[in-house]
Amino acid sequence: MTSSAVLLQLLNGLAGASSLFLVAAGLSLIFGVSRIVNFAHGSLYMLGMYVAVWLSGRVGFWAAVPLAALAVAVLGACIEASLLRRIYRAPELLQLLATFALVLLARDFALWAWGPEDLLGPRAPGLAGAVEIAGQAFPQYDLLLILAGPLVFAVLHFVLTRTRWGVLVRAATQDREMASALGVNQRWLFTGAFTLGAALAGLGGALAIPREPASLGIDLALISDAFVIVVVGGLGSIPGAFVAALLIGVIKAFCIGLGYSKLTLVAEFVVMAIVLILRPWGLLGRPQAEVRGTWTEVPIGRLSKRGAIAIALLALLLVVLPSLPDQYVLVLATDMLVFALFAASLHLLMGPGGMASFGHAAYFGLGAYACALAALTLHWSTAAALFTGWGAGALGAAIFGWFCVRLSGVYLAMLTLAFAQIVWSTVFQWDAVTGGSNGLVGIWPEEWLASRTAYYYVVLMVCSYAIFLLWRMAHTPFGYALRASRDSPLRASALGINVRAKQWESFIIAGSAAGVAGALFAFSKGSISPETLSVQRSVDGLVMVLLGGAHTLTGPVWGAAAFTWLQDTMARSVEYWRAGIGAVILVLVFARWRFSA
Amino acid sequence: MNRTLLLFIAFIPLNSFGQALKIGELNSYKVFPAFLEPYKKGMELAVEELNSASAKFVELVVRDDGGTPGDAVRVAEELIARERVNLLMGTFASNVGLAVSNLAAQRKVLFLASEPLTDKIVWENGNRYTFRLRPSTYMQVAMLVPEAAKLKKKRWAIVYPNYEYGQSAAASFKKLLAQAQPGVEFVGEQAPALGKIDAGAVVQALADSKPDAIFSALFAADLQKFVREGNTRGLFRSTAVFNLLAGEPEYLDTLKDETPDGWWVTGYPWTEINTPEHRRFRDAYQKRWNDYPRQGSVVGYTAIYAAAEAARKAKSRDTEKLVEALKGLQMGTPFGAIQWRAVDHQSTMGAYVGQLAKKNGAGVMVNWRYADGAKFQPADEEIRKLRKE
Numbered sequence: 014m015t016s017s018a019v020l021l022q023l024l025n026g027l028a029g030a031s032s033l034f035l036v037a038a039g040l041s042l043i044f045g046v047s048r049i050v051n052f053a054h055g056s057l058y059m060l061g062m063y064v065a066v067w068l069s070g071r072v073g074f075w076a077a078v079p080l081a082a083l084a085v086a087v088l089g090a091c092i093e094a095s096l097l098r099r100i101y102r103a104p105e106l107l108q109l110l111a112t113f114a115l116v117l118l119a120r121d122f123a124l125w126a127w128g129p130e131d132l133l134g135p136r137a138p139g140l141a142g143a144v145e146i147a148g149q150a151f152p153q154y155d156l157l158l159i160l161a162g163p164l165v166f167a168v169l170h171f172v173l174t175r176t177r178w179g180v181l182v183r184a185a186t187q188d189r190e191m192a193s194a195l196g197v198n199q200r201w202l203f204t205g206a207f208t209l210g211a212a213l214a215g216l217g218g219a220l221a222i223p224r225e226p227a228s229l230g231i232d233l234a235l236i237s238d239a240f241v242i243v244v245v246g247g248l249g250s251i252p253g254a255f256v257a258a259l260l261i262g263v264i265k266a267f268c269i270g271l272g273y274s275k276l277t278l279v280a281e282f283v284v285m286a287i288v289l290i291l292r293p294w295g296l297l298g299r300p301q302a303e304v305r306g307t308w309t310e311v312p313i314g315r316l317s318k319r320g321a322i323a324i325a326l327l328a329l330l331l332v333v334l335p336s337l338p339d340q341y342v343l344v345l346a347t348d349m350l351v352f353a354l355f356a357a358s359l360h361l362l363m364g365p366g367g368m369a370s371f372g373h374a375a376y377f378g379l380g381a382y383a384c385a386l387a388a389l390t391l392h393w394s395t396a397a398a399l400f401t402g403w404g405a406g407a408l409g410a411a412i413f414g415w416f417c418v419r420l421s422g423v424y425l426a427m428l429t430l431a432f433a434q435i436v437w438s439t440v441f442q443w444d445a446v447t448g449g450s451n452g453l454v455g456i457w458p459e460e461w462l463a464s465r466t467a468y469y470y471v472v473l474m475v476c477s478y479a480i481f482l483l484w485r486m487a488h489t490p491f492g493y494a495l496r497a498s499r500d501s502p503l504r505a506s507a508l509g510i511n512v513r514a515k516q517w518e519s520f521i522i523a524g525s526a527a528g529v530a531g532a533l534f535a536f537s538k539g540s541i542s543p544e545t546l547s548v549q550r551s552v553d554g555l556v557m558v559l560l561g562g563a564h565t566l567t568g569p570v571w572g573a574a575a576f577t578w579l580q581d582t583m584a585r586s587v588e589y590w591r592a593g594i595g596a597v598i599l600v601l602v603f604a605r606w607r608f609s610a
Numbered sequence: 611m612n613r614t615l616l617l618f619i620a621f622i623p624l625n626s627f628g629q630a631l632k633i634g635e636l637n638s639y640k641v642f643p644a645f646l647e648p649y650k651k652g653m654e655l656a657v658e659e660l661n662s663a664s665a666k667f668v669e670l671v672v673r674d675d676g677g678t679p680g681d682a683v684r685v686a687e688e689l690i691a692r693e694r695v696n697l698l699m700g701t702f703a704s705n706v707g708l709a710v711s712n713l714a715a716q717r718k719v720l721f722l723a724s725e726p727l728t729d730k731i732v733w734e735n736g737n738r739y740t741f742r743l744r745p746s747t748y749m750q751v752a753m754l755v756p757e758a759a760k761l762k763k764k765r766w767a768i769v770y771p772n773y774e775y776g777q778s779a780a781a782s783f784k785k786l787l788a789q790a791q792p793g794v795e796f797v798g799e800q801a802p803a804l805g806k807i808d809a810g811a812v813v814q815a816l817a818d819s820k821p822d823a824i825f826s827a828l829f830a831a832d833l834q835k836f837v838r839e840g841n842t843r844g845l846f847r848s849t850a851v852f853n854l855l856a857g858e859p860e861y862l863d864t865l866k867d868e869t870p871d872g873w874w875v876t877g878y879p880w881t882e883i884n885t886p887e888h889r890r891f892r893d894a895y896q897k898r899w900n901d902y903p904r905q906g907s908v909v910g911y912t913a914i915y916a917a918a919e920a921a922r923k924a925k926s927r928d929t930e931k932l933v934e935a936l937k938g939l940q941m942g943t944p945f946g947a948i949q950w951r952a953v954d955h956q957s958t959m960g961a962y963v964g965q966l967a968k969k970n971g972a973g974v975m976v977n978w979r980y981a982d983g984a985k986f987q988p989a990d991e992e993i994r995k996l997r998k999e
Contacts, residue, residue, distance in 0.1 A: 018818045025810040121640075129643030131864050133834050143842050149817065150843045155810060224838070226864065228831045229643070230805055269811040270818070274800045275772055277808065340691035348684055442772070450773035451705050451728060452679065454712045454735050463716075465691070538683045540712045542705040545680065581684065584674045591640060 014270055017147035022270035023263060024146070028155035030262025031162030032224075035217030036235060037242035037254040038169060039210035045186035045249025046206040049097060050423060052112040055236030056119035057211050061085045061218025062227035063127050066134040069222070074135050081219035082212050089211020093204050100602065101203070106369060110559040111602050113552065116236075117595030120229055125589065127227070134222030154223050161220060165213070166255050173251065182206060186249045237434075237548060241281045244427040245288045247298015256296055260284065279438035286416075286431040293420050312496070313365070313487050313566050320567070331473055335466040343469045344537075345581055349574045350476040351534045356557040356573035357480045358526035363555075363563045365487055366519045367499030368417070369426040372433025373527060373554045375413065378546020380406040380528025381535040382440060382447060385456045388536075395458045399475070399532045406528015407521050409436070414520025418513045433551060441543045452542025456535050472533050479526050484566055486522070495519050560601060630669040631921045633914065634695030636685045636710070637725075638702045641677035644830070645860050645906040646702065649725070651899050652910030659894070660918050668918055671695060677702075679709035686710050690719055696927045697722060699913055704728035704774050711740040720920075720932045724913040725906075727775055729782075732954040733996040739929070741936050741955040743913050745983045747775055747854075749956075750876045751782040752986035753963050754852050757874050758783075758823070759790035761850055767798035767821035769812060771832055776801065779827040779854055787825075797821055802832065809835035813845050823850040829861050837868050846870050857964060858905040862973040869973030873966040878905040879975035883945075883962070891944035912943045912959065916950070945980065954993045958984035 014022070040054045061081050068077035092115065100107055140157055143150035173179035184192040185202055193199050218227075225231075242261060246253025261281050268276045294300055316324070334346055359373045383405030387398040413432040417425050440447045447453065462468050486492045497505040498512040506512050535541045544550070553576070561572025579597060583590040635653065639646045653670060660668045671693050675682035682701065689695045697720040701707040707726030714721035715737035723731055723742040727750075732742050745753075768783065770776030780799070787794055798819030800812050807828070813836065816824060824845075828836050833856060840846050851870065855861060857877015862869065880892060880903050891911065895903045916936070921927065924935035937952040948959045964978025987993075 014818070018814070021814050022811055025808070025814055028810060029808055124640070124643060129647050130860075131644065131831050131834060133838070133864055133866065133868065136838075141842075143844070149814070152810070152839070152842045224809070224835065226831050226834045228805075230641075230831075234806055265808055266811040269800065269802070269808060269815050272799070272815070274802055274812065274815070277806070278772060278803045341688045344684055344687040344691065348680075444777075449777070451708055451730060454708050457716055465687075534680065538680050538709065538713075539716055540679055540683070540709040542679050542709070544678045544705065549678070580676070580681070581688075584676055584681075584685070585688075589640075590674065 017149060018270060020147050021149055021151060022266045024151060024155065024159065026263035026266030027162075027259065028158045028262075029266065030258040031158040032217050032221050033238055033242055033262060034162045034255055034258035035165055035213050035220070036239045037246070037258055038165070038251050039213035039217075040239050041243045041246070041249055041251060041254045042169075042182070042206050042213075043210040044243065044423075046182055046189070047097070047101065047203045048189075049101075049108045049112065049207075050106070051210070052109060052236060053092075053115035053119060054210070054214055054239060055232035055234070056116050057085050057089060057214035058218040058221075058235050059123060059227070059229075059232040060088065060119060061215030062134075062222055062231065063123055063132065064215070065219035065222050066132045066227045067127065069135050074137050074223070078216070078219040082216035085215025085218070086208050086212035089214075090204060090208040092211075093207035096599070097207070098200065098203070103602075106555075106559060106563070107602055107605070110556060111599060113556060114595040114598040114602070116232060117591040117598075120232060121589040121592035121595075124229055129229070131226040131228040133226040137223045140223075158220065158224075162255070162258070165216075166251065169251050178202075178205065233548075237430075238281065240427065240430070241285045244424065245285050245295055247295030248423060250295065250297045250299075253295055253297030275442060278441065279435055282431040282434040282438075286428060286435065289420060289424060289428045289431065290416055293424060295424070313564070315488060316484075316566070324567075328477065331477075335469060340465055343465045345578070347465075347469050347472050347537050348581075349577045350472050351530050351537065352553075352557060352573040352577050353570040354476045354479050354530040354533075355527055355554055356561070356569040357483045358523045358530065359554045360558050360563060360569040361483055361486065361519055361523045361526070363558055364565075364569075365492055365495045365499065366516060366523075367496075368421075368516065368519075369423075369555070370417075370429040370523075370551070371426040371548075371555070372413075372429035372431070372551050373523075374546045374548070374550035375429070375433035375436045376406040376410050376524035376527035377531035377534070377550060377554075378440065378541075378543075379409040379436065380531030381541045381545045382453070382531075383528070384532035385453045385535045385541055386446070388456050389453060395462055395536065399529065399536075402528045402532025402535070403525050404528070406531065407525035409528070410520045410524020411517075414517050414524065418516040418520065430548070430551070433546060434548070437543055437546050437548075440546065448542075450543060452540060452545075454540040456541065457539050458536045468537060472537065475529060475533060479529055480570060483522075483526060487566055491515070491518070556598070560598065562605065629927065630666045631697075631918065631927065632669045632671065632693070632695045633917050634671050634673070634686070634689030634693055634698050635700040636673045636675040636682060636689065636698065637700040638677035638682075638706065639674045642702050645725075645904070647906075648860075648901075648904035649906035649910035651901070652895070652903070652907035652912075653914050655895055655898050655907075656911045656914035656918075658898070660914070668914065670914070675701065675706060675710075677706070679706050682706045683709050683713050686713050687717075690717055696720075696921070697917055697929070697932060699917060700724055701726050704731070707731050707742075708735055711735065711737065714739040718929060720929050720936070722913055722917055722936075724909050729778055730774075732956045733993060736954055736997045739933060741916075741950060741957070743916060743957045743959060744909055745959060745961050745986075746956065747779050748782050748988070749983055749986045750854050750961055751779050752786055753876055753961060753981040754825075754854070754874055755783065755786040755790055757963065758787055758825070758852050761823060762791065763822035763850060764793070765795050765797045765820065765822045766825060767800075767816045767819050767823075768796060768825045769800040769802075769816060769836070770827035771804040771807075771829075772801040773804050776804075776827045780825070783825050805831055807832040807835055809839035810843075812836065813839040813843050817843065817845050821849055823852070826851060826853040827855075828853065829855045833861055834864055834868070837865055837870055841868055841870065846873075850874070857962065857966065857975045857978075859902070860904050860906060862966070862975075865973050867968060867971045869966055869968045871965075871967055874963070875966055875975065876961040876963055876981075877975055877978075878908065879962055879964060879978050880904075881974070882978070885946065887942055887946060888944045908944050912945075912948075915943070916941060916957070946982075949984065951984075951987075953990050954997060956983075956987075958982065960984075960986075 065081035246257035380402035384402035561568030857875035964975040
């Protein structure tokens with residue numbers, strides 16, 4: 014690279030960093046105050062873009078930007094006041110589930126309101142052209158963006174350090190119980206933080222429209238970038254988010270400038286993994302203050318007699334299922350069983366383990382790919398291939414888990430996500446072995462197992478046995494030790510329990526079970542592609558567990574079955590089926606929280 | 611021309627078998643709505659035309675495949691096992707198309723892949739039960755190469771979305787151009803993630819490699835970002851650009867006054883094609899939907915007709931007979947006559963090759979011609995080797 018190329022790529026990186034910073038700052042603020050992992054933040058950004066494009070056709074670009082930010086801020090305030098406020102005290106990431114439902118609703122709303130085509134906004138009047146820098150043309154508007162990031166940062170910094178509201182926000186970020194005990198009205202604080210965060214997302218979206226079209230896929234593409242920046246910078250730390258945005262923006266621009274554009278797929282996740290391994294609280298973050306006593310979990314009970322009878326009846330029903338004339342029921346039941354095992358394995362980590370994993374699809378996918386490769390290239394028998402999947406899931410979890418158990422809370426979750434994304438991008442690009450983005454095709458079980466009925470019985474046997482083992486584990490000495498480690502690491506280690514070792518073991522067990530589920534999945538579909546281990550699948554897993562209830566023993570299995578069935582039915586019968594699923598999830602979240610409170 | 615027209619309009623009584631031909635269509639309607647909403651309208655128009663000619667000849671069952679191979683296979687199973695359709699049709703993304711094609715071979719059901727562009731679906735992973743309508747990535751690249759070779763540009767840079775479509779487009783382009791123009795150099799290659807191009811940095815890096823010409827396989831949002839940054843930074847001022855698919859209304863219409871002049875593209879200049887078969891289609895479509903046809907409309911429309919023609923030729927609903935009927939089937943389409951090649955089950959539907967221009971603040975294609983898909987194929991020998999037959 015010549016020196017002028019270096020300079021320009023640096024500027025490109027800075028311009029990209031600015032818009033990311035706006036979004037990440039809002040996300041960080043919301044998390045810091047309310048501990049809500051706001052999945053819908055990317056959707057707020059997307060809505061900001063659409064509103065800005067729509068308004069700039071009416072009132073001009075410069076007026077549209079603040080108006081769009083304002084509109085999204087109002088929407089944010091409404092969401093907070095009408096939905097999230099009701100479930101702050103709910104346990105186990107239920108808020109995350111609610112914001113996930115909002116993602117689904119927002120996307121279908123945008124499709125309904127603005128149509129399917131991408132909307133390219135206008136150029137910014139007055140800044141439409143380019144200036145010459147080091148002999149090359151550089152967009153004027155990008156210079157504005159480069160300034161906008163630090164400017165917003167300065168304003169935020171001022172607000173947070175010099176105003177009374179800012180002091181309260183910082184107090185709540187550090188110790189929200191103490192702030193509340195000192196008479197701070199948390200309601201208004203939360204609403205305010207959420208509104209400001211939403212405004213920043215809307216502003217980021219509106220400022221982006223001269224550079225990129227408003228499109229429906231932007232929400233999820235952006236939210237993962239924003240998560241990474243928030244976590245790399247340190248949760249709740251605005252300066253951290255600023256540094257992280259600059260770091261990642263510049264690294265990406267140089268990947269492209271140096272001719273390694275393919276690395277941009279994974280660069281940010283590699284950065285995140287390295288940062289979290291070296292600095293468990295992010296670059297400028299502080300250890301999370303413990304949230305005291307908002308929710309004490311009731312120990313998981315043993316299966317009641319009535320419950321056991323119900324499950325026995327269900328098992329009997331599943332055994333006679335193939336006698337129904339409708340063969341499709343078997344296909345759907347196969348999917349439900351596979352995902353039930355997947356959810357049950359994730360539940361071991363989330364429930365008894367107390368470790369939320371945002372990257373559980375990695376083990377599912379590793380199992381699926383290992384199984385497929387064993388069957389396709391090594392021509393192993395179906396049973397041997399299934400065992401390979403089991404081993405691959407366990408091995409992957411052993412490696413990743415070793416690093417992950419050194420962290421806790423959201424940091425741990427994000428490290429699992431980073432590893433999952435690294436695996437995903439490796440699989441996505443390693444054409445020779447994994448078939449790249451197209452995946453592997455032609456993975457069918459042996460002839461005698463290939464019929465729908467025969468394979469269904471294989472899945473039924475394997476999944477029910479594995480789920481039974483996972484359930485039983487909760488009441489083995491291992492299960493008790495794991496739960497003790499979750500509830501009080503200090504007391505557990507005083508009793509002689511090696512907390513990290515127990516957590517690591519639970520990772521390996523959960524990974525192997527997910528690997529088996531993945532292997533079964535591969536044989537049931539006949540083909541697999543990187544989608545098997547995408548973020549989407551990890552999120553689906555989370556939704557299944559949360560829907561069923563992470564603090565129950567059997568809940569995740571019902572959650573998985575219900576979610577799979579819901580998707581299948583909705584997609585067939587409702588035009589805006591994503592929104593339909595979102596609405597159902599919201600209703601369930603509120604019903605469950607009401608019910609359990 | 612007349613013969614095609616006749617084939618197209620004059621139906622012998624189709625419904626002489628009593629039962630309707632049941633087509634099970636699955637597609638990622640909520641993931642790629644910009645292409646698939648017009649596609650669905652095209653299908654519905656074809657179904658209405660066929661059924662008005664002879665009562666209830668075709669029955670169409672449409673499903674959303676969720677956009678992932680796993681879900682798509684389940685949906686396809688539902689269409690096969692519960693709906694008992696006579697054939698499967700549809701899919702958009704290549705990985706979904708391949709997954710459904712693989713299921714079709716396993717369950718021995720005809721699958722008419724209307725949209726997925728991957729070469730593999732008819733080559734390496736081709737099977738007896740899968741047929742594909744649209745011109746493949748390879749064919750569309752091959753259509754642009756003669757024009758690219760004519761320019762005698764020496765230094766080429768390449769930019770493509772980093773997944774199979776982009777990778778195989780880039781590979782085919784390099785191979786074919788090097789054959790047509792020995793001594794050509796490829797000086798830069800950029801493969802940004804699909805939908806996540808960092809356009810400023812990519813444009814900058816391309817400019818730094820000082821190319822005489824650029825080949826791009828970008829589309830949708832990536833293309834729009836690339837075009838705007840390239841315009842601002844003056845990348846296209848002195849370089850010729852070739853861009854797959856950019857002339858399709860789905861992607862071109864969003865560019866509006868940013869449309870770059872002189873780019874060579876494949877696409878669909880729907881306003882200007884005035885052959886009788888296209889005029890008929892366009893008029894019918896506009897009358898029915900009060901909207902203009904997109905590339906997707908033609909694909910959906912033609913796919914339904916292909917299924918109907920196959921059933922008519924087979925005089926049966928039986929899968930094996932439908933497969934045999936589709937092999938070598940000749941039929942009319944809005945783009946003219948096409949044939950379903952027996953050697954690889956690829957239709958010879960072509961695409962329009964031309965240059966972009968701005969007209970009243972919107973993009974149009976000029977200097978265009980129809981490139982017949984039959985002429986842009988590798989040798990049969992090569993294909994047989996790939997299909998391992």
